[in-house]
Amino acid sequence: MSADSPVLQVEDLRIAFREGAAERAAVHGIGFSVAAGETLAIVGESGCGKSLTAFALLGLLPGNARARGRVRLEDHDILGLQGEAMRRLRGARIAMIFQEPMTALNPVLTVGAQIVEAIREHDAVSAAEARARAGALLARVRIPDPERRFVEYPHQLSGGMRQRVMIAMALACSPAVLVADEPTTALDVTVQAEILDLIDDLRRETGMAVVLITHDLGLVAEHADRVLVMYAGRAVETGSAASLFATPRHPYTRGLIAARPRIGSGARQRLAEIPGQVPSLGAVPRGCAFAPRCPAAGAPCRETLPLLEAAGAAAERVACLRWKDLHAPEQSPVSLDA
Amino acid sequence: MAGVLTLPATGPRRVGLLARLARRPSACIGLVLLGLVAGAGLAAPVLFPGDPLDMVGAPLQWPGTDPAFPLGTDMLGRDIAAGIAHGARISLMIGAVATLVALVIGVGIGAAAGYYGGHIEAALMRLTELFQTIPPFLFTLAIVAVLQPSIPTIVLAIGLTGWPALARLVRAEVLRLRDGELVQSSIVIGASDARIIGLHILPNVLAPVIVSASILVANAILTESSLAFLGLGDPNVVSWGAMVGAGREVIRTDWFVAAAPGLAIVAAVLALNLLGDGLNDALDLKRELR
Numbered sequence: 001m002s003a004d005s006p007v008l009q010v011e012d013l014r015i016a017f018r019e020g021a022a023e024r025a026a027v028h029g030i031g032f033s034v035a036a037g038e039t040l041a042i043v044g045e046s047g048c049g050k051s052l053t054a055f056a057l058l059g060l061l062p063g064n065a066r067a068r069g070r071v072r073l074e075d076h077d078i079l080g081l082q083g084e085a086m087r088r089l090r091g092a093r094i095a096m097i098f099q100e101p102m103t104a105l106n107p108v109l110t111v112g113a114q115i116v117e118a119i120r121e122h123d124a125v126s127a128a129e130a131r132a133r134a135g136a137l138l139a140r141v142r143i144p145d146p147e148r149r150f151v152e153y154p155h156q157l158s159g160g161m162r163q164r165v166m167i168a169m170a171l172a173c174s175p176a177v178l179v180a181d182e183p184t185t186a187l188d189v190t191v192q193a194e195i196l197d198l199i200d201d202l203r204r205e206t207g208m209a210v211v212l213i214t215h216d217l218g219l220v221a222e223h224a225d226r227v228l229v230m231y232a233g234r235a236v237e238t239g240s241a242a243s244l245f246a247t248p249r250h251p252y253t254r255g256l257i258a259a260r261p262r263i264g265s266g267a268r269q270r271l272a273e274i275p276g277q278v279p280s281l282g283a284v285p286r287g288c289a290f291a292p293r294c295p296a297a298g299a300p301c302r303e304t305l306p307l308l309e310a311a312g313a314a315a316e317r318v319a320c321l322r323w324k325d326l327h328a329p330e331q332s333p334v335s336l337d338a
Numbered sequence: 339m340a341g342v343l344t345l346p347a348t349g350p351r352r353v354g355l356l357a358r359l360a361r362r363p364s365a366c367i368g369l370v371l372l373g374l375v376a377g378a379g380l381a382a383p384v385l386f387p388g389d390p391l392d393m394v395g396a397p398l399q400w401p402g403t404d405p406a407f408p409l410g411t412d413m414l415g416r417d418i419a420a421g422i423a424h425g426a427r428i429s430l431m432i433g434a435v436a437t438l439v440a441l442v443i444g445v446g447i448g449a450a451a452g453y454y455g456g457h458i459e460a461a462l463m464r465l466t467e468l469f470q471t472i473p474p475f476l477f478t479l480a481i482v483a484v485l486q487p488s489i490p491t492i493v494l495a496i497g498l499t500g501w502p503a504l505a506r507l508v509r510a511e512v513l514r515l516r517d518g519e520l521v522q523s524s525i526v527i528g529a530s531d532a533r534i535i536g537l538h539i540l541p542n543v544l545a546p547v548i549v550s551a552s553i554l555v556a557n558a559i560l561t562e563s564s565l566a567f568l569g570l571g572d573p574n575v576v577s578w579g580a581m582v583g584a585g586r587e588v589i590r591t592d593w594f595v596a597a598a599p600g601l602a603i604v605a606a607v608l609a610l611n612l613l614g615d616g617l618n619d620a621l622d623l624k625r626e627l628r
Contacts, residue, residue, distance in 0.1 A: 091529075098519045
């Protein structure tokens with residue numbers, strides 16, 4: 001496989017929940033691709049479908065959900081893959097880390113034993129070799145004193161260290177893609193930075209692709225190469241992180257960036273907000289889903305569903321009928337204070 | 339001894355658990371009583387060599403009249419103390435093995451139902467409910483009566499009626515873990531179903547299972563005694579229930595013949611219930627157990 005061809009390619013991914021005979025769509029056909037060594041951030045509010053998308057990549061959707069479309073991991077079509085075939089890919093080629101490392105680790109096994117488990121699940125190696133590799137992994141995720149931590153239980157570790165253990169387990173078989181679902185939400189801010197720096201370093205070392213699911217734009221600015229902004233189950237804007245922060249085109253992206261707290265913007269100033277809330281699954285309006293909350297929405301926005309179209313540089317795409325009107329060139333770019 | 343079988347504890351945790359148990363007075367009483375019963379059972383062949391069903395003295399001697407028979411003799415001249423000590427072996431053994439049978443069936447069905455869900459769960463839970471609708475004692479009685487009373491059939495019958503509550507408990511616990519991040523993170527590293535259930539789920543539902551197992555042992559002892567009392571015990575071994583049943587005929591004149599094994603039953607069942615309560619607190623189970 002050549003270096004620039006994507007390791008993960010998602011086309012027209014649709015996810016719907018069965019409700020009796022009816023189906024209720026939660027993700028309406030999103031597509032993206034991630035190349036080796038690249039970080040793609042999927043950004044959006046709670047309920048926009050970003051976690052659901054991540055779960056679909058690994059075949060972890062709940063029983064009443066169904067995914068359609070195409071997910072290509074390296075040379076395999078993995079969407080809808082069942083049983084043994086999917087099991088062989090999970091952990092080995094695509095891995096995932098979760099929000100809350102305490103509940104994701106087994107409280108009755110030592111962390112060493114859990115990493116050994118992860119290794120031996122895919123590689124037929126001797127117990128001694130697996131232990132040696134697990135110890136090396138603990139050192140690699142920069143856990144201090146790995147020999148001592150190896151025989152400790154999850155409750156004896158701090159939150160940051162537990163997330164490092166989760167990362168070590170995810171990396172046990174050198175996957176091509178790491179999906180990180182809000183990996184630092186449960187951690188302190190200082191630990192957050194350490195964990196994401198660690199993921200960055202590991203990505204550079206191993207050349208794996210990272211899909212970072214988050215709602216934190218600060219993290220996106222610092223750690224992502226490219227960004228996909230989701231709203232109500234659709235991609236509304238995508239592009240490189242630099243251009244997205246410099247010239248956000250979709251009113252939703254602008255709102256998100258404007259709503260970030262900023263140092264030095266006047267202590268008493270109210271935070272900007274996006275009025276209203278994300279429409280619930282059954283109540284997505286006709287036309288643009290963001291129209292009811294959009295300051296720039298006109299009558300056509302409530303009728304016509306905007307499609308992703310190229311905007312500006314080659315990789316940038318936006319789904320908004322009015323982005324050209326809004327994107328006046330003289331407008332000062334939004335300051336990026338990461 | 340067989341009674342210990344039902345309390346598997348992982349290595350490093352056992353010390354902490356015993357220490358936590360020792361801090362609770364009721365659990366201490368339970369442990370001491372259970373220790374006495376188990377000790378009597380263990381020491382029986384040494385203290386009372388020979389068959390406890392043999393006639394060894396004059397019938398119906400009151401306790402204390404002959405130092406050779408500290409608890410007296412029954413109407414056939416059998417040593418009551420020997421019967422109680424040997425009966426402890428039988429009761430604890432039946433209690434433990436029957437509970438093991440119930441554990442294997444209940445944990446297996448509960449785990450499969452909780453983990454796989456869907457049609458498998460529906461079928462297994464309907465089966466469980468079917469078993470729950472049959473009055474357990476009558477069911478046990480029927481099985482033993484059909485299969486001939488012997489220790490294996492009694493164990494099987496008690497085990498077959500003890501598992502439904504356990505299956506429901508395990509299913510509920512597995513359901514709690516099933517959609518949690520622990521299982522999902524095991525799935526994403528590619529673990530097989532058997533690994534996930536055996537390594538990640540069952541060890542984490544062990545605490546409530548241990549507690550209900552101790553209660554199940556108590557129930558099994560009580561059920562076995564009841565069967566023996568009704569004459570459906572194994573005729574070749576001594577049983578507390580059979581001793582109470584035999585003593586019933588002379589209860590107006592020589593009540594000690596029924597009272598002594600009766601007290602032994604109370605002690606064993608009480609001990610296991612107190613221990614179960616203590617374990618419940620010591621393992622810090624906030625959930626209600628049936």
